[in-house]
Amino acid sequence: MAVLPSEIIARVKEETDLVELVGRYVRLQPAGVNWKGLCPFHQEKTPSFHVHPGRQTYKCFGCGEGGDAISFLMAVENLTFPEAMETLARAIDLDLAKFLQPGEDEGEKRAHFRANETACDIFRNAWQDAHLGAKARDYLTGRGFHLEVLDRFDLGWAPGGDWLLKQLAQRGVTEDLAMSAGLVRRQDGRGSFAYFRDRIMFPIRNIARQVAGFGGRLIVPGEPKYLNSADSPHFSKGKLLYGFDSTRMVIARARTAVLVEGYLDLIALAQAGVANAVATCGTALTPDQARLLRRGARQVVVLFDGDQAGRKAAVRACHTCLAAGLEAKVATLPRGLDPADLVIQQGAAALQAVLAAAVGYLAFVRDAVAQAGDDRLALEKGVHQVLSTIAAVPDAIRREYMLREAADLFGLTPDLLRSSLAGMPGGVAQPAVAADQTVVAGVAETGRPPAAAAGTATPRPSFRTLTKLHREHVESVLLAHVLQDGSGAAARLLAELGADLPWSTLQATALAAELAAWAATAPQQTPRDFVEQRWHEQDNAYRAYVTDLLAWNIPPRGETERAVRESLQRLRGDRRAQLS
Ligand SMILES: [Zn+2]
Numbered sequence: 001m002a003v004l005p006s007e008i009i010a011r012v013k014e015e016t017d018l019v020e021l022v023g024r025y026v027r028l029q030p031a032g033v034n035w036k037g038l039c040p041f042h043q044e045k046t047p048s049f050h051v052h053p054g055r056q057t058y059k060c061f062g063c064g065e066g067g068d069a070i071s072f073l074m075a076v077e078n079l080t081f082p083e084a085m086e087t088l089a090r091a092i093d094l095d096l097a098k099f100l101q102p103g104e105d106e107g108e109k110r111a112h113f114r115a116n117e118t119a120c121d122i123f124r125n126a127w128q129d130a131h132l133g134a135k136a137r138d139y140l141t142g143r144g145f146h147l148e149v150l151d152r153f154d155l156g157w158a159p160g161g162d163w164l165l166k167q168l169a170q171r172g173v174t175e176d177l178a179m180s181a182g183l184v185r186r187q188d189g190r191g192s193f194a195y196f197r198d199r200i201m202f203p204i205r206n207i208a209r210q211v212a213g214f215g216g217r218l219i220v221p222g223e224p225k226y227l228n229s230a231d232s233p234h235f236s237k238g239k240l241l242y243g244f245d246s247t248r249m250v251i252a253r254a255r256t257a258v259l260v261e262g263y264l265d266l267i268a269l270a271q272a273g274v275a276n277a278v279a280t281c282g283t284a285l286t287p288d289q290a291r292l293l294r295r296g297a298r299q300v301v302v303l304f305d306g307d308q309a310g311r312k313a314a315v316r317a318c319h320t321c322l323a324a325g326l327e328a329k330v331a332t333l334p335r336g337l338d339p340a341d342l343v344i345q346q347g348a349a350a351l352q353a354v355l356a357a358a359v360g361y362l363a364f365v366r367d368a369v370a371q372a373g374d375d376r377l378a379l380e381k382g383v384h385q386v387l388s389t390i391a392a393v394p395d396a397i398r399r400e401y402m403l404r405e406a407a408d409l410f411g412l413t414p415d416l417l418r419s420s421l422a423g424m425p426g427g428v429a430q431p432a433v434a435a436d437q438t439v440v441a442g443v444a445e446t447g448r449p450p451a452a453a454a455g456t457a458t459p460r461p462s463f464r465t466l467t468k469l470h471r472e473h474v475e476s477v478l479l480a481h482v483l484q485d486g487s488g489a490a491a492r493l494l495a496e497l498g499a500d501l502p503w504s505t506l507q508a509t510a511l512a513a514e515l516a517a518w519a520a521t522a523p524q525q526t527p528r529d530f531v532e533q534r535w536h537e538q539d540n541a542y543r544a545y546v547t548d549l550l551a552w553n554i555p556p557r558g559e560t561e562r563a564v565r566e567s568l569q570r571l572r573g574d575r576r577a578q579l580s
Pocket residue numbers: 039040041042049060061062063064065
């Protein structure tokens with residue numbers, strides 16, 4: 001997304017009813033002028049999650065999560081900033097396209113989604129039509145699917161002939177647009193024709209819930225049985241996960257995703273009450289899709305067919321997940337059954353039992369080797385397979401544990417595997433990257449900053465030095481004053497007297513840099529507005545820190561300058577004591 005002007009970001013925040021928005025996820029009770037409820041970001045029994053309608057901010061006093069409407073939606077729905085903005089803007093009928101600073105293909109992209117969403121609507125109408133959609137509905141209900149579950153996934157029906165072209169034209173989608181959106185094809189001697197004909201339609205949405213493309217399934221014998229929208233700049237099968245737009249929240253809560261291969265598999269799982277599933281669009285899991293999954297899941301359970309092709313696909317999917325920093329397990333279906341068959345023939349409990357029996361990736365490979373005869377060749381192949389996967393795991397600690405487990409399973413010494421690993425291409429890990437990714441994962445997992453973000457050794461307290469905690473507190477007092485001083489005098493004073501001061505946490509360092517940027521550019525806004533408009537470029541921990549400081553009760557004006565000078569003196573004295 002191109003850059004949005006800060007006035008628009010401010011307007012979206014202003015016009016969004018934060019209490020209403022949070023209320024969709026949290027049962028809120030009035031508490032004075034504020035509201036409180038059970039925090040959606042950590043487990044708790046007594047409410048410590050507060051919403052302040054006046055300030056348009058929220059804050060959890062249990063886990064520290066805090067921010068505004070945009071960061072709330074980002075956190076609770078695992079959205080990026082542009083995705084959250086898009087969602088909120090839609091809700092207040094604001095068309096962000098008008099405000100985007102010109103990006104060349106913005107218009108084309110929006111047109112793509114408009115065409116596909118219109119088509120989705122048209123396919124839905126056909127599905128619900130007494131005559132047109134009867135065949136499709138009967139076919140799936142005949143296989144044991146429930147209509148209300150199918151409707152939940154917006155299934156549609158694409159009739160044959162020129163029906164779609166006529167409908168699209170009536171709804172203002174030109175033939176050229178329909179073509180570039182992948183809905184219509186043109187051929188010499190044949191003219192224009194609908195790409196999907198006589199197929200059950202599965203809309204594939206991106207994470208902002210826009211229809212990016214479709215999968216279409218024949219219900220009569222023919223080839224290909226499944227047809228997907230052709231890849232285009234705005235639809236890429238390898239970058240989207242079917243169902244993720246609606247199952248993401250459940251996945252984020254469970255920290256686990258169940259991965260299946262097909263659209264109907266996912267719907268069958270939903271029907272059996274397994275709501276944390278995603279499906280690839282009939283292709284092998286890609287690294288892009290695994291990274292997408294990491295936005296909610298820590299672990300993936302691969303649920304594939306029990307035949308040899310299914311086992312191979314499962315190994316590949318596990319490799320991709322582990323290489324993306326996810327933990328991976330495999331649940332194996334009884335031979336000859338796909339997930340839909342299992343659910344419909346044997347019920348939800350049978351599916352639960354299969355999922356509960358999932359084994360870790362290494363044990364799964366070892367088991368496959370045993371089934372292949374357990375001879376030396378099969379064992380060697382298995383060892384090489386797991387070593388190539390272990391080499392791709394970004395986290396050094398997980399790599400080491402996996403290596404020891406593999407040594408145990410295959411009856412070799414860890415030292416031997418370690419030396420084999422070192423000789424493999426890409427087998428030498430980059431510790432800096434791995435460490436960094438681990439920290440990021442930690443933040444995403446708990447939704448709060450890692451403890452002691454400064455990460456430096458605690459200075460030994462002496463009668464002149466502050467303890468680390470105390471120093472952090474003095475810094476917070478100082479920054480809270482500066483942030484809340486609407487006149488900007490405190491920010492200018494800090495820029496003048498404290499420019500070279502080292503800060504003890506990453507959050508304080510970042511905030512001080514923002515305040516310095518305010519002082520350097522002297523914009524019309526107050527320091528607080530300036531900081532808030534730019535805080536989406538920072539992480540959760542930073543926003544939580546700033547929200548905290550904004551909630552502090554700062555004494556009335558006049559005291560501010562003295563407080564700032566005093567705090568600076570204390571920090572400077574402390575610094576000198578540490579250096580001496
Ligand atoms: Zn919390």
